[in-house]
Amino acid sequence: MKFLKFILAGILFGIVMSKSEAISWYRIQEMFRFQAFHMYGIIGTAVTLAALLTYTIKKYKLRDIQGNPIIFTDKEKSVARYLIGGTVFGLGWALIGACPGPLFVNLGHGYWPILVAIFGGLVGTYAYGLFQNKLPH
Amino acid sequence: MLELIKQPWPWYTSGIVIVLVMAILLFFGKSFGFSSNFRTICAACGAGKNVKFFDFNWKAQTWNLMFLIGAIIGGFISNEFLSNGEAVQISQATIQDLQAIGFAAPQGLQPEEIFSTEALFSLKGFLILLGGGFLIGFGSRYGGGCTSGHAISGLSNLQLPSLIAVIGFFIGGLVMTHLLLPLIF
Numbered sequence: 001m002k003f004l005k006f007i008l009a010g011i012l013f014g015i016v017m018s019k020s021e022a023i024s025w026y027r028i029q030e031m032f033r034f035q036a037f038h039m040y041g042i043i044g045t046a047v048t049l050a051a052l053l054t055y056t057i058k059k060y061k062l063r064d065i066q067g068n069p070i071i072f073t074d075k076e077k078s079v080a081r082y083l084i085g086g087t088v089f090g091l092g093w094a095l096i097g098a099c100p101g102p103l104f105v106n107l108g109h110g111y112w113p114i115l116v117a118i119f120g121g122l123v124g125t126y127a128y129g130l131f132q133n134k135l136p137h
Numbered sequence: 138m139l140e141l142i143k144q145p146w147p148w149y150t151s152g153i154v155i156v157l158v159m160a161i162l163l164f165f166g167k168s169f170g171f172s173s174n175f176r177t178i179c180a181a182c183g184a185g186k187n188v189k190f191f192d193f194n195w196k197a198q199t200w201n202l203m204f205l206i207g208a209i210i211g212g213f214i215s216n217e218f219l220s221n222g223e224a225v226q227i228s229q230a231t232i233q234d235l236q237a238i239g240f241a242a243p244q245g246l247q248p249e250e251i252f253s254t255e256a257l258f259s260l261k262g263f264l265i266l267l268g269g270g271f272l273i274g275f276g277s278r279y280g281g282g283c284t285s286g287h288a289i290s291g292l293s294n295l296q297l298p299s300l301i302a303v304i305g306f307f308i309g310g311l312v313m314t315h316l317l318l319p320l321i322f
Contacts, residue, residue, distance in 0.1 A: 003203040009161045010204040014211015020151030021225050024246050030231040032314035038148050043288060045152025050293030053160055064166040075291060075298035082298045085280025086305020092272025094313035099284040100172040100277060104205055108212020111247055113257035113266055120270020125175040128278040129190030
């Protein structure tokens with residue numbers, strides 16, 4: 001059962017995303033209209049605490065359960081791919097009101113039509129793979 | 138206690154638990170990033186035969202697929218056992234803005250206008266779900282990550298590329314919300 005811990009981590013993720021309403025289309029709309037602090041509070045707390053965690057792991061050179069150092073790889077330097085890719089992602093995020101994680105959490109809630117969006121996500125990923133070499137990076 | 142759990146949780150609980158999840162993944166030698174599952178699923182379906190981008194050892198990503206399955210189960214548990222079925226309490230200003238483009242005030246977690254079977258079986262509703270999903274899948278892979286990989290893992294590691302990606306998320310989100318949604322609905 002070496003995968004059980006990842007399933008449990010996923011369950012925790014699914015529950016907290018649901019209970020804090022971060023998987024709701026309405027909350028994403030509220031965020032992109034700057035009409036509530038809610039989503040900014042969630043992302044802000046997460047980034048702040050994650051930064052503390054990352055700093056601590058780096059400073060004390062903490063290791064994972066197998067004794068390997070926990071490494072954070074730097075992202076490749078570029079502007080075009082992050083700006084264009086990010087913008088395309090943002091268009092979809094605001095339309096569906098869910099990013100990739102919440103797409104699947106919503107499926108668990110029984111919103112079956114979201115399977116079409118998940119299928120769209122796979123087609124979009126495949127299209128990227130297909131045209132990768134023709135896109136500016 | 139259960140009554141308290143069944144109410145929506147305040148925003149600060151969410152950030153704490155998200156980072157706990159991230160810490161668990163790091164402790165087990167993995168990293169927090171959800172959208173790469175799309176690439177893994179494409180590869181598992183055999184896309185690597187035709188497209189080099191999908192020709193990699195996807196089985197090494199099985200742990201993330203298990204995380205994905207957990208996320209679905211977490212949604213199911215929330216809906217079945219931890220929910221009181223109340224409408225999402227969004228701000229009055231948002232309710233009014235959404236009414237102006239034809240959305241009723243929230244009745245639950247998601248709008249019927251997009252996520253009901255009725256919407257799915259209309260051509261427009263189907264294309265919205267398919268097209269929106271496509272943008273999410275294409276954009277997250279092109280941009281090298283989604284909210285978890287860039288906004289949380291990347292920003293917290295002070296990565297400039299992630300900041301650029303998050304700025305992109307907002308450019309796209311604002312254009313969709315303020316310019317395109319009124320045309321679509």
